[in-house]
Amino acid sequence: MSGSLRNQVGQLAHRSVLRTLRQPAQIVPAIVFPMFLLAVNAGGLKDATSLPGFPTDSYLTFILAVPFLQGALFSVMNSGTDLARDIETGFLNRLALTPLRGAALLSGLLAGAVVLGLVQAVVYLSVGLIAGAELAAGAPGALVLVLLSVTITVAFGTIGLFAALRFGSGEAVQGLFPVFFVFLFLSAMTLPLDLLTTDWFHAIASVNPVTYLLEAIRSLLIEGWNVGQLALGFAIALAIGTIGMAAASSALKTRLVRT
Amino acid sequence: MNEKQPATPMANRINVARAVAWRSIHNFLTNPAFLVPALMFPLFFFVSFAGGLAAIGEVPGFDFPSGYTAFQFVFVLLQSAAFGGVFTGFAMARDFETGFGRRYMLAAGQRSGIVLGYALAAIFRAFVTWAVLTTVALIAGMEIAGSGGEIVALYVLALLVNIAATMWAAGVALRVRSIQGGPLMQFPTFLILFLAPVYVPLDLLSGWIHAIASINPITALLEAGRGLISGEPVLIAAAFAIGLALILLFTAWARGGLRRAEAAG
Numbered sequence: 001m002s003g004s005l006r007n008q009v010g011q012l013a014h015r016s017v018l019r020t021l022r023q024p025a026q027i028v029p030a031i032v033f034p035m036f037l038l039a040v041n042a043g044g045l046k047d048a049t050s051l052p053g054f055p056t057d058s059y060l061t062f063i064l065a066v067p068f069l070q071g072a073l074f075s076v077m078n079s080g081t082d083l084a085r086d087i088e089t090g091f092l093n094r095l096a097l098t099p100l101r102g103a104a105l106l107s108g109l110l111a112g113a114v115v116l117g118l119v120q121a122v123v124y125l126s127v128g129l130i131a132g133a134e135l136a137a138g139a140p141g142a143l144v145l146v147l148l149s150v151t152i153t154v155a156f157g158t159i160g161l162f163a164a165l166r167f168g169s170g171e172a173v174q175g176l177f178p179v180f181f182v183f184l185f186l187s188a189m190t191l192p193l194d195l196l197t198t199d200w201f202h203a204i205a206s207v208n209p210v211t212y213l214l215e216a217i218r219s220l221l222i223e224g225w226n227v228g229q230l231a232l233g234f235a236i237a238l239a240i241g242t243i244g245m246a247a248a249s250s251a252l253k254t255r256l257v258r259t
Numbered sequence: 260m261n262e263k264q265p266a267t268p269m270a271n272r273i274n275v276a277r278a279v280a281w282r283s284i285h286n287f288l289t290n291p292a293f294l295v296p297a298l299m300f301p302l303f304f305f306v307s308f309a310g311g312l313a314a315i316g317e318v319p320g321f322d323f324p325s326g327y328t329a330f331q332f333v334f335v336l337l338q339s340a341a342f343g344g345v346f347t348g349f350a351m352a353r354d355f356e357t358g359f360g361r362r363y364m365l366a367a368g369q370r371s372g373i374v375l376g377y378a379l380a381a382i383f384r385a386f387v388t389w390a391v392l393t394t395v396a397l398i399a400g401m402e403i404a405g406s407g408g409e410i411v412a413l414y415v416l417a418l419l420v421n422i423a424a425t426m427w428a429a430g431v432a433l434r435v436r437s438i439q440g441g442p443l444m445q446f447p448t449f450l451i452l453f454l455a456p457v458y459v460p461l462d463l464l465s466g467w468i469h470a471i472a473s474i475n476p477i478t479a480l481l482e483a484g485r486g487l488i489s490g491e492p493v494l495i496a497a498a499f500a501i502g503l504a505l506i507l508l509f510t511a512w513a514r515g516g517l518r519r520a521e522a523a524g
Contacts, residue, residue: 029442036450043468044458047318185307191314201310 008100012108019082020112030074030116031123034067038128041066041190051195056134056222064128065217066189068149069210071120072156073180075113080160080173083109087168092255102252106245110157117153121146136224144230145220151237152213156180158244165251187211209236272369279363279376283350284383297346297384301339301392305331309399312458320463325402325489332396333413333484334457337477339388340421341448347381348428348444355436355520370521374429374513381425382418389414404490412495413487416480419502424448426509433516436523455481476501 020027042060049057056062086092095105125135125142135141159180163173187210188196196202205211216233219226266274287293308331316327323330354360363373403410428444435443455477456464464472472478483498 037453040453040457040468043466044456044464045312045315046465047320047459047463048315050319051314051317182303185303185311188311189307190311195314196311197317198310198313201306201313205311 005101005104008104009108012100012105013111016082016109016112017115020078020116027116027119030071030078030120033074034070034120034124035127037070038063038067038124042131045190048191051191053192053194055192055218058132058134060128060131061133061221062192062218063190064124064133064221065214066184067124067128068121068145068152068217069184069189069213071117071124071149072153073177073184074120075116075153075157076160076163076180077174077177078116078160079109079113079157080164080176081170082112083161083164084168084170084173087164087255088170096256102249102256106158106161106248106252109161110154113154113157113160114150117150118146120153121149124149134221136222137220138224141220141224145217148216148220148230148233148237151234151241155237155241155244158241158248162244162248162251165248165255168255183208183210188214209240212236266368268369272372272375275363275367275369275372276375276379279373280379280383283347283377283380286350287380287384287387293346293350297343297388298391300342301335301388302395304338305335305392305396308335308458309396309401315458318459318463321459323460323485323489324491325404328396328399328401329403329488330485332392332401333488334452334455334481335392336389336413336417337420337480337484338452339392340385340417341424341452342445343385343388344381344421344424344426345428345444345448347377347384347425348432349438349441350380351377351429352432352435352438352440352444355432356438360436360520361524364520370517371514374426374433374517377429378422378425381421385418385421389417403488405487405492406490409487409490409492412492413484416484416487416498416502419499419506420480423502423505423509426506426513430509430512430516433513433520436520451475451477460485476505 038060041063045063046059048054049059049062054062083092086095125145129135135145137144160173160176163176164170167173186201186204187208188205189210193202193205193211193215196205212229212232213236216229216236219229219233223229287297309328312331313327315321316323316330351360354363360373364370367373405413427448431440431444434440454468454471455475456472461469461472461478461482479494479497479501483492483494486493486495
C-alpha cells in the first residue's frame with residue numbers, strides 16, 4: 001500500500017470510527033437487542049436440550065452464536081446508513097472532487113464496522129460466559145471467535161455500503177433490515193440442522209450461508225476445534241465480503257459518473 | 260325552507276374518524292413500504308417458529324393437542340395484532356411530524372375522532388394481515404380443533420390486543436409527535452410479548468423467565484388463545500378482562516396524549 005493510499009484510508013477510518021463511537025444510537029441497539037433475545041431464547045427454549053441428538057446440555061451455549069450474527073446485521077444498517085447520509089448531505093460529492101481513491105473510501109468507511117464488530121463480540125462473549133455458557137475451545141478459541149465475528153461484521157458491512165451507493169438513501173438501507181433478518185430466521189438459528197424436522201425448512205436452512213456461519217461459531221463454543229467448520233465459516237464470510245466489496249466498488253464508480 | 264341541522268358531537272366524531280380512517284387505509288393499501296412489512300413480518304415469524312421449531316413439539320411434557328403449528332399460530336396472531344397497532348402509531352407520528360396532524364387538529368370539530376379514525380385503520384390493517392396469515396397457516400397444515408365460536412372468540416381476543424396496542428402507540432405518537440418516538444412504541448410491545456411463554460407452555464418454563472411470564476398479562480391472553488384453537492378453553496374470562504382493561508388503560512393514555520398535542524398547538 002502506498003503512503004498516499006495509507007494516509008487516505010487512515011483519515012477516513014479515523015472519521016468512521018469516531019462517527020460510530022459518537023452515536024450511541026448505533027451501538028446501544030446493536031448490543032441490547034441481541035442480548036435481550038439471547039436471554040429470552042435461552043430461558044424459553046431450555047427444554048430443547050432434551051431432544052435426542054441435541055449437541056449440548058446448555059441451550060445458552062448453543063444460542064450464544066446467534067447474537068454474533070444479529071450484531072453483524074446491525075453492521076449492514078450502520079455502515080450503509082452512514083454512507084447514505086454522506087450521499088444525501090453531498091459529502092460524497094465533495095470527496096469526489098479530491099484525489100481520493102475508491103478503494104480508500106470503501107476501506108476507510110468499514111473501519112467503523114470493525115470497531116463495532118470488536119465491541120459487540122467482546123460484549124456478547126463476556127455476557128454469555130458470565131451467564132454460564134461454555135467455551136470449549138478455551139482462551140485461544142475466544143480470540144478466533146472474536147476474529148471470526150469481526151470478519152462476518154465487516155463482510156455484512158460491505159453489503160450496507162453497496163446498498164447505500166446503489167440507492168443513495170438511508171431509508172432504503174433501513175428497509176433492507178427485514179430482508180437480512182429473513183436469512184437469519186430461515187437458518188439453523190434455534191435448533192441444529194439435523195433437528196429441523198420440517199422438510200422445506202431443512203432444505204432452505206441447508207443452503208443458507210448463515211447456517212454455516214452459526215455452525216462455525218458454535219463449533220468453538222460446543223466442540224472445541226473443528227477445523228473444517230471454522231474454515232467453512234471464514235471462507236463464507238470472506239466470500240460475502242469480497243462479493244460485497246466488488247459490488248460496492250462498481251456502485252461507487254456508477255455514482256461518481258452520475259455526479 | 261330546509262335549514263341544515265348542525266351535526267351532533269357524536270356524528271361529528273364519526274365523520275372525522277371516517278375521514279382519517281379512509282386516508283390511513285388508502286395509504287396502507289397503496290404504499291408497498293407500509294403494506295409489505297405489515298404482511299411479511301408476521302409471516303417470517305410464523306414460518307421461522309412453526310417451521311424451524313417444529314421439533315419442540317416432541318419435547319417431553321409438551322402435549323398441545325393441535326400441534327406446534329397451531330401453538331405458534333396463536334402467538335403470531337396476537338403479535339401481528341399488537342404490531343398492527345404499533346405500525347399505525349408510526350403512521351400517526353409521521354403525520355404529526357410532517358404537519359398533517361396539525362391540519363387534522365385544526366379541521367376536526369371532535370378531535371377524539373382523529374384517534375378513533377387511526378384505530379379503525381389499525382383494525383382494517385389487522386384484518387388484512389390475519390387473512391393472509393390464516394391462509395398461510397392452513398396451507399401449512401395447521402390443525403384447528405376449536406369450534407366455530409371458539410375461533411371467533413380467538414380473533415376477538417386478537418382484536419382487543421390490536422385496539423389496546425393502537426391506543427398505546429397513539430399515546431406515544433401524540434406526545435412525541437415525531438417518528439423518532441418509534442422505538443418507544445415498539446420496544447415495550449416487543450418486550451412484553453417475548454416475556455410470555457412464546458415457545459413452550461408456561462409449565463415447561465423455569466427460572467427467571469417463568470417468574471416473569473407468570474405475572475405477564477400477555478400470558479393469560481396467549482394461554483386462552485391456545486386453549487380456544489385446540490378446543491380446550493382455559494382462562495377465557497381472565498383473558499377478556501385483561502384485554503378490556505388494557506384498552507381502558509391505554510385509551511386514557513391516548514386521551515392524555517391528545518390533550519398534550521392540543522396544548523402544543
